Amino acid sequence: MAGVSINLLPAQFRIDQKAQKKFQVVQAVSIFTLLTLILLASVTTAVRIVQNKELQGLKEEETQKEEQVLVYKEKEAALAILKNRLGLINQIVKSDSKSSRVIYKSVLTLMPPNIGISSVSLDRGGNFLTSILAPDSFTVDSLITSLTSEQGFTTISKIDLDNLSRSRDGSYRVNMRIGTQ
């Protein structure tokens, strides 16, 4: 059955109703937004409180561990001292090639066995001064050959013959200045 609908309400009333409805929608949206924000704020605050408690626990544990390490403070210091000493000793040992003992030994091994060494002087700069006595000229030759050999020049940088004299018995006295590397 088809009916006829007639709105007999005044026009102003319809406008007011429309505005009221619109306002209700705005109100609902606003309340929803506010409630959502309040919920979000509560959740984040709660999460932060839980997290802070966790962090506090971790910090306490951290302090305990720090104390645990501090118990061994002396051991750590001893280890640092040991490491420091060993590093410095290694540094000295590695520069041992400059030692006069090494230079002294190297130069002496180059000298023929039948040579008599009267004096040797080796200073900090590696300058090797020696006075030797050779029984004959062949020994002097072999001394010069040995000192000027390739093996000799791995240790020696220069050789200065200061004095060469022959005595009555045929022996030779040689004063030499040897520069080492």
Add this chain to the structure above:
Amino acid sequence: MKKEKLQLFYAKYKLLIYPVCVTLVSILVIVFVIYPQIRGYFTGVEDKKRINERLIKLETKAKELEVIPGDLLNSQVQSSKVALPPEKDYTSIIGLLQRLSAEVGVALVSVTLDTVKGRDTGGVTSFSVKVDVNLPRESFDVFLSKIESSPITMRVASISVDSAQTSDSLLASIIIDVFYAPSPKTFGSIDSPIEKLTAEEEVLVEKLTSNSVSVPVTSSIEESPGSNIPRGKSNPFE
């Protein structure tokens, strides 16, 4: 009258006033509550991560330090301090030279100590000791080797030898550099990792420990109470 005006104003603009107020409140809640909390949360996550990492480091460090035998470490430190004293230790040097010369059969004619300020090379300082000796020819090289392989780190700096052709002995004057270095004053922080010894250093420390047994410690090694070895009467004229 004013109230009525206000009510009228609200009734007219409530559709605008209501959302504006809610928006303002929302902004305030976001700015002053939600944003700081979210930001704080992420900072907290980072802090947690950092603390956890530090906890692992500290735990590892504590365990590593725990397993290091204290007695052995102390003896190694002592040996290293004997080998490289923290200060000039004349008494030890004289004692050591006397011992070495006795071992090799060398007559120690004189020992001259250099009392001027030591030479500093790369953190290591040295002072000179001049030793005049009278010794058999064949013992000279042994004596030099003994000096350089002695428990105290020393190096032959210069040599002067005179020998009479008729005699079998030598007169030698040796200048020895004796090294020392002050102990480090500052050590690493609690977070710094343990300084582990390298294989080379392990070998060296073993050598030092086996070498240094018979050398008395006379320098002021302050850390260990065991190092206070009596050095004689405090007042020799008593």
